[in-house]
Amino acid sequence: MGTTIAAALMFPAAFSLILIGIPVAFSLLVVAVTFGYFIFGETIGIQAQSRLLDVAGNYVLAAIPLFIFMGAVLERSGIAERVFGALRLFLGRLPGGLALTTLAMCAIFAAAAGVVGAVEILVGMMAIPAMMKAGYRNDLIAGTVCAGGSLGTIIPPSVLVVVYASVTDLSVGDLLAGVILPGLLMVLFFGIYVFMRAVIWPEDAPPPPAEDLGVPLAEKLKTLAFALAPCVFLIASVLGSIFAGLASPTEAGALGAVGAILLSLIYRTFSFELLVSALTTTLTISSMIMFIIFGGVAFTSIFIVSGGGDLVRDFVAAADLGPAGLVLLFLGIVFLLGFLMDWVSVILIAIPILSPIARDAGIDPVWFGVLACVALQTSYLTPPMAPSIFYLRSIAPPEMTYLQMYRGVLPFVAIQLLVLLVVFLFPPLATYLPTVLFRL
Numbered sequence: 001m002g003t004t005i006a007a008a009l010m011f012p013a014a015f016s017l018i019l020i021g022i023p024v025a026f027s028l029l030v031v032a033v034t035f036g037y038f039i040f041g042e043t044i045g046i047q048a049q050s051r052l053l054d055v056a057g058n059y060v061l062a063a064i065p066l067f068i069f070m071g072a073v074l075e076r077s078g079i080a081e082r083v084f085g086a087l088r089l090f091l092g093r094l095p096g097g098l099a100l101t102t103l104a105m106c107a108i109f110a111a112a113a114g115v116v117g118a119v120e121i122l123v124g125m126m127a128i129p130a131m132m133k134a135g136y137r138n139d140l141i142a143g144t145v146c147a148g149g150s151l152g153t154i155i156p157p158s159v160l161v162v163v164y165a166s167v168t169d170l171s172v173g174d175l176l177a178g179v180i181l182p183g184l185l186m187v188l189f190f191g192i193y194v195f196m197r198a199v200i201w202p203e204d205a206p207p208p209p210a211e212d213l214g215v216p217l218a219e220k221l222k223t224l225a226f227a228l229a230p231c232v233f234l235i236a237s238v239l240g241s242i243f244a245g246l247a248s249p250t251e252a253g254a255l256g257a258v259g260a261i262l263l264s265l266i267y268r269t270f271s272f273e274l275l276v277s278a279l280t281t282t283l284t285i286s287s288m289i290m291f292i293i294f295g296g297v298a299f300t301s302i303f304i305v306s307g308g309g310d311l312v313r314d315f316v317a318a319a320d321l322g323p324a325g326l327v328l329l330f331l332g333i334v335f336l337l338g339f340l341m342d343w344v345s346v347i348l349i350a351i352p353i354l355s356p357i358a359r360d361a362g363i364d365p366v367w368f369g370v371l372a373c374v375a376l377q378t379s380y381l382t383p384p385m386a387p388s389i390f391y392l393r394s395i396a397p398p399e400m401t402y403l404q405m406y407r408g409v410l411p412f413v414a415i416q417l418l419v420l421l422v423v424f425l426f427p428p429l430a431t432y433l434p435t436v437l438f439r440l
Helices: 003-019 024-056 060-076 079-091 097-113 116-134 138-153 159-168 172-178 180-200 217-243 249-266 272-305 308-319 322-340 343-360 365-380 387-395 402-425 428-438
Strands: none
Touching: 003 024, 003 272, 024 272, 024 343, 060 079, 060 097, 060 159, 060 217, 060 249, 060 272, 079 097, 079 116, 079 217, 097 116, 097 138, 097 180, 097 217, 116 138, 116 387, 138 180, 138 365, 138 387, 138 402, 159 172, 159 272, 159 343, 159 365, 172 180, 172 217, 172 249, 172 365, 172 428, 180 365, 180 402, 180 428, 217 249, 272 343, 322 343, 322 365, 322 402, 343 365, 365 387, 365 402, 365 428, 387 402, 402 428
């Protein structure tokens, strides 16, 4: 089999295995080893070991379990309930107040955890009963919780951003700074949609009862300071240490992990069971991510060695799209892959191929990286994969149907695409902060 033919067959082979239900990591490894055998012969084992050591020795990836551990401790320590209650006191009186509280809570804990599943399940378990009791429509509840949870991919410190930066040899700090403004813009657009829907169709998000509005301002401020200030200080310390150049992402992750433990001690919720549970969650999620990363690295390595990179470059050259057209084509590829695969797989399969071509075309790698991360965020809400829907199903009551969930997320997918368009049209939204923070 010619190597170029092998490269052309690798993607159909991988997709076929994934679609018949074989886990992504195994699918990528099987295809990589099978096709790699035709190139390296019996030395494929040595090549695989080399790639495994490359992944295991990647210092940046060591930040992933630390960020996950930080979020897991905050999730289990009772801090989330305090923050939710404090935000509800301030936002609850607005149209769609409970949904706005949910989005704000998701944004804060996205910055604390960096993992979509943890954010969505944590916030959803508090927000869904509260919104259902208040008479919110199920599709609005589902869309708000799923979209809020997806913020974990775009608000720093995002595990997605860390993985993307490690794959493309970008500065993690640059990329984390680059996604800040698009992430805040997305939270703003989500909030505007919820607010306007509650104003136009108040039956979708009924106002709170009068007794919920009578808390004195001094009591609200006291509650907010006690519940929110320590958590915000921890997040600011973690991100600030990276942006100030005082710590690498891995060191900042360690700071966050220690800080989360200290907060649980301050709130007197720390226990041996909490520690074991947080470590178990960290080990489970980190192992899954690292296994997929190894499979993706092996797959793309074989694809490139067999001439796949040249195939893609020849196609791009023949299309003659120009830089803007090239970015739109690549974002379309990332968006479509997100329908079928999780974000880790998309990054490990597509980005090592697309990113060098974009660089060669003179496209700012940070701008392209931010656009790719926003496009990848939509993969959490788009079927058939739609991990956010599966997370929601695990905590939603039986009366909330899949149809209501899918209907609820569609407006938020449209908003994500709107943010993608805005960042595409105004690149400084992605490139200004990295310039200000790191190159003054």
